Amino acid sequence: MGSHDEIMALEHRFWRAMxxxxxxxxxxxxxxxxxxxNAHGIHHFxxxxxxxxxxxxxxxxxxxxxxxARVLFPTPDVAIASYRAKQxxxxxxxxxxxxxxxxxxxxxxxxxxxAAAHTETPAAEAGADAG
Numbered sequence: 001m002g003s004h005d006e007i008m009a010l011e012h013r014f015w016r017a018m019x020x021x022x023x024x025x026x027x028x029x030x031x032x033x034x035x036x037x038n039a040h041g042i043h044h045f046x047x048x049x050x051x052x053x054x055x056x057x058x059x060x061x062x063x064x065x066x067x068x069a070r071v072l073f074p075t076p077d078v079a080i081a082s083y084r085a086k087q088x089x090x091x092x093x094x095x096x097x098x099x100x101x102x103x104x105x106x107x108x109x110x111x112x113x114x115a116a117a118h119t120e121t122p123a124a125e126a127g128a129d130a131g
Contacts, residue, residue, distance in 0.1 A: 001073050001076040002073065002079055002106075002108065002113060003071075004069075004070075004071040006113070007071045007079045007081050007106055007113065008066070008069050008071065008081060008083075010029060010106065010113055010115075011066065011069075011081055011083070011104060012066070013025070013029065014026055014029050014104075014115065015061065015064050015085075017029070018054075018060075018061050019060070019061045019062065019063070019064065021060065023050075023051055023054045023055060026050070026054065027047045027050055027051060029113075029114060029115050030047050030050060030114060030115050031107060031109070031114040031115060031116040032046060032047070033045075033046055033116075034046075034050070034115060034116055034117065034118075035116070035117050035118075036117070036118045036119070036120070037117075037118075037119045037120075038119070038120040038121075039120075039121075039122055058091065058092055059089055059090065059091045060089060060090050061087055061088070061089045062088045062089055062090055062095065063087070063088045064085055064086065064087040064088070065085070065086050066083045066084070066085055067083065067084045067085075067086070068083055068084050069081065069082070069083035070082050070083070076108075077107060077108040077109075078105065078106070078107055078108075079105070079106040079108075079113065080103060080104070080105050080106075081102075081103065081104045081106065082101075082102070082103045083101075083102055084099060084100070084101055084102075084123070085099070085100050085101075085102050086098075086099050087099075087100065098122060098123070099122070099123040100120045100121060100122055100123060101120070101121045101123060102118065102119065102120050102121075103117075103118070103119045104117070104118045104119075105117040105118075
């Protein structure tokens with residue numbers, strides 16, 4: 001079984017890869033079939049589809065911080081990370097910030113943890129302070 005610190009290090013690594021535009025590193029952390037659910041809908045993708053999505057957008061994370069992180073291990077090879085993230089990003093050259101509540105389901109295959117599912121829910125404005 002993995003540890004809280006191991007899983008949260010993978011979360012940080014994935015977000016850092018997005019921030020740095022390191023699509024190859026982000027892809028190395030994805031399962032062969034993954035999904036995400038956010039305010040824009042549900043997306044199912046393989047690593048190549050993720051590459052196309054990552055390279056096609058004009059949005060880029062510029063900074064992030066995690067708060068209140070917890071990791072559950074329902075089985076030794078499944079980990080579910082949950083946390084509140086404060087993120088800053090640019091869209092069309094304009095800086096924006098938001099607070100979101102995220103979960104990522106990680107599965108261990110052949111000794112490697114891979115992200116299989118990710119959800120992101122924007123915080124309501126009144127409760128948006130990430131401390």
